[in-house]
Amino acid sequence: MRITDKMALDAARVGQSRAVQQFTDASRVASSGLRVNAPSDDPVAWSMKVRHDAQIQRMNNRSHTLNRAGGDLDLAESVLASAGDLLEEARSLAVQAANGSVDAQTRANMAGQITSLRDALLGFANTRGATGYLFGGTATATAPFTAAGVFTGNDTAVPVEVADGVTARSNASGATAFTVAGGRDILADLQAFATALTGNNLGGIQTAIANMEAGHRQLVTAQVNTGIGAERLHSSVDVTAAALISVSSARASETEADATEAFTALSVTRAGYERAIAVTRELLQVSSVRR
DSSP states (O other): OOOOHHHHHHHHHHHHHHHHHHHHHHHHHHHHOBSOSSTTTOHHHHHHHHHHHHHHHHHHHHHHHHHHHHHHHHHHHHHHHHHHHHHHHHHHHHHHHTSTTOOHHHHHHHHHHHHHHHHHHHHHHTOEETTEETTSTTOOSSOSBOTTOOBOSOOOOOEEEEETTEEEEOSOOHHHHHSGGGTOOHHHHHHHHHHHHHTTOHHHHHHHHHHHHHHHHHHHHHHHHHHHHHHHHHHHHHHHHHHHHHHHHHHHHHHBOOHHHHHHHHHHHHHHHHHHHHHHHHHHHHHHHHO
């Protein structure tokens, strides 16, 4: 069969079209750095990319939540440390007031100091963080302690995911820190101490010494437990960050192009594209001459 000019030209145009497509694909890969941009590029790699994207999103969300919760636990730990210092100050005043040489007026003056300490402690107990009130359990939208010192919150844990299928408590326990659930109702003890000072009640003042010591131990225990919880969340953030790097690396290996290979392919396909154009141009010139 004789190869006509039209047949040769048609074949050249098909070759040119293929060269254009190869050059276009190589240009896209080289410019974007991505080998897989759509399911049609590599169905298996695309499926893995979709799965890894979901994992990356989940890990980013987890890190955000853990950082917020960990920050609130850090704040709660600091607040409990300050509350403990306040109880130490109250105990020191109780020891001074229990001295038999202290007169009624001096003790009455001390009552004002204790009332101020109680008000400060109430402020600590009603501290707010990034996720709401720190010591109200799941009732984070309202202050957990009333002005009278009544606890209106709960001791329910707020769980946060630290790994797939694993959760940890993300909130401090205000109940065990400040109320009788932890051993002493500290706000009530401070109020009773102030009342004993105002009434010049030596027995009540002596009782306050023991109560302030117990309250201090209670706050220290709560502080330690809160610090342990905060460290657990911070460690989980580090583990999640390491896992995120691993998943991101796997995603990149499946979808991203090797730079050297990409630009080599671009150079080769450009040369092929230019040759295809030259062949088509030459055939057109020959065909024109024959006519």
